[in-house]
Amino acid sequence: MTRSKNKGVLMVVSGPAGVGKGTVCDAVALSCRDVFLSVSATSRKPREGEIEGVHYYFKTKEEFENMIKNKELIEYNRYVNGNYYGTPAAPIDQHLEKGESVILEIDVEGGKQIKKKRPDAVMVFVVPPSFMELERRLRGRATESEEDILARLERAKVEFELSAIYDYIVVNDTVENAAEKVKAIIAAEKCKTQRCIDEIRKNIQGGNL
Amino acid sequence: MTRSKNKGVLMVVSGPAGVGKGTVCDAVALSCRDVFLSVSATSRKPREGEIEGVHYYFKTKEEFENMIKNKELIEYNRYVNGNYYGTPAAPIDQHLEKGESVILEIDVEGGKQIKKKRPDAVMVFVVPPSFMELERRLRGRATESEEDILARLERAKVEFELSAIYDYIVVNDTVENAAEKVKAIIAAEKCKTQRCIDEIRKNIQGGNL
Numbered sequence: 001m002t003r004s005k006n007k008g009v010l011m012v013v014s015g016p017a018g019v020g021k022g023t024v025c026d027a028v029a030l031s032c033r034d035v036f037l038s039v040s041a042t043s044r045k046p047r048e049g050e051i052e053g054v055h056y057y058f059k060t061k062e063e064f065e066n067m068i069k070n071k072e073l074i075e076y077n078r079y080v081n082g083n084y085y086g087t088p089a090a091p092i093d094q095h096l097e098k099g100e101s102v103i104l105e106i107d108v109e110g111g112k113q114i115k116k117k118r119p120d121a122v123m124v125f126v127v128p129p130s131f132m133e134l135e136r137r138l139r140g141r142a143t144e145s146e147e148d149i150l151a152r153l154e155r156a157k158v159e160f161e162l163s164a165i166y167d168y169i170v171v172n173d174t175v176e177n178a179a180e181k182v183k184a185i186i187a188a189e190k191c192k193t194q195r196c197i198d199e200i201r202k203n204i205q206g207g208n209l
Numbered sequence: 210m211t212r213s214k215n216k217g218v219l220m221v222v223s224g225p226a227g228v229g230k231g232t233v234c235d236a237v238a239l240s241c242r243d244v245f246l247s248v249s250a251t252s253r254k255p256r257e258g259e260i261e262g263v264h265y266y267f268k269t270k271e272e273f274e275n276m277i278k279n280k281e282l283i284e285y286n287r288y289v290n291g292n293y294y295g296t297p298a299a300p301i302d303q304h305l306e307k308g309e310s311v312i313l314e315i316d317v318e319g320g321k322q323i324k325k326k327r328p329d330a331v332m333v334f335v336v337p338p339s340f341m342e343l344e345r346r347l348r349g350r351a352t353e354s355e356e357d358i359l360a361r362l363e364r365a366k367v368e369f370e371l372s373a374i375y376d377y378i379v380v381n382d383t384v385e386n387a388a389e390k391v392k393a394i395i396a397a398e399k400c401k402t403q404r405c406i407d408e409i410r411k412n413i414q415g416g417n418l
Contacts, residue, residue, distance in 0.1 A: 125402070130413050160413065168400040169409055181400055188397035191377040191390055193334070200378055204339050204369065 008101040015126030016156030027179035038104040044083040075113035125163035217310035224335030225365030236388035247313040284322035334372035
């Protein structure tokens with residue numbers, strides 16, 4: 001008798017630049033065998049050391065435009081430089097069907113596109129403990145000009161107000177704390193009645209859980 | 210500078226007799242310093258070994274009826290034998306204000322009353338892995354007649370269908386697993402945007418997190 005399996009959780013993670021959301025997502029995926037990070041498709045050329053299917057799915061412009069036409073992407077965007085970036089649906093659905101969860105790190109605009117196509121997506125917004133701390137982290141990266149840092153800080157304040165459309169807010173005080181919260185959100189979402197009641201109903205009758 | 214504190218989570222836990230919800234709630238409260246079990250008030254006489262404020266708040270019938278009149282209870286019930294049982298609001302609110310969470314173990318009827326008065330209550334329904342397993346557990350208690358066991362099983366099946374009004378369903382396969390899920394639900398609920406955004410907004414501006 002096969003045990004009925006719940007579908008995994010599709011989680012969107014957004015947050016201002018410099019907040020450390022990538023590190024938090026990596027920590028979650030590393031410590032959970034059944035949580036995976038979504039891999040984007042792009043039409044830009046691979047850089048040294050980038051691996052197909054790990055960093056990106058690399059596509060030609062024509063291939064990418066075909067994916068758009070065939071509705072194979074749950075969101076996409078074309079940058080000023082002409083390169084496409086987007087999220088293919090198929091690899092995500094493969095994980096979800098197996099009961100595995102997928103984390104999709106994306107900006108607020110992309111997050112909105114996804115929520116529209118996948119209303120069951122769980123939306124998480126990562127914030128710094130304070131804007132002062134965010135400024136410290138941005139300066140710590142030492143990759144940007146003063147002007148860029150101030151622009152990012154301004155943008156973070158604007159974006160914070162957009163976080164109201166997200167389901168959850170996680171404060172990234174330490175990576176460990178924030179990762180624990182993200183894991184708790186995935187575990188809790190799997191217990192949501194609308195998500196699990198059909199499967200539980202099957203299992204509870206058959207006694208095959 | 211005082212850090213703004215989120216209010217704790219008020220959690221209602223229901224489930225069929227014999228499912229082990231009491232054991233799960235105890236396990237959660239024992240392993241979390243900031244989670245407390247709600248204590249009921251009753252007009253019945255204390256039994257040997259029962260401690261005021263631990264097992265129950267013992268009240269006279271008159272005191273209990275005054276509490277009803279003064280709206281000091283978030284739910285109450287009068288049993289066939291004439292005894293009142295109910296949940297005083299004040300001790301719960303004291304915990305919540307301190308950022309501590311409170312678990313209230315109660316039947317589906319009581320759960321409904323609470324949800325009405327406290328729409329922010331988080332509703333958790335505990336189910337057995339299967340009805341076969343529930344039957345085994347009920348027989349294992351060896352405190353009831355065959356007739357009682359069959360009646361409880363029937364009731365469990367009816368109650369399971371009522372679980373649809375609950376926010377979360379937790380399968381009690383092992384106490385450890387179920388307690389972990391309850392803890393994850395509390396942690397996740399604390400990150401819900403509507404619950405935390407005001408406090409985070411205060412903290413993020415002041416840099417006092």
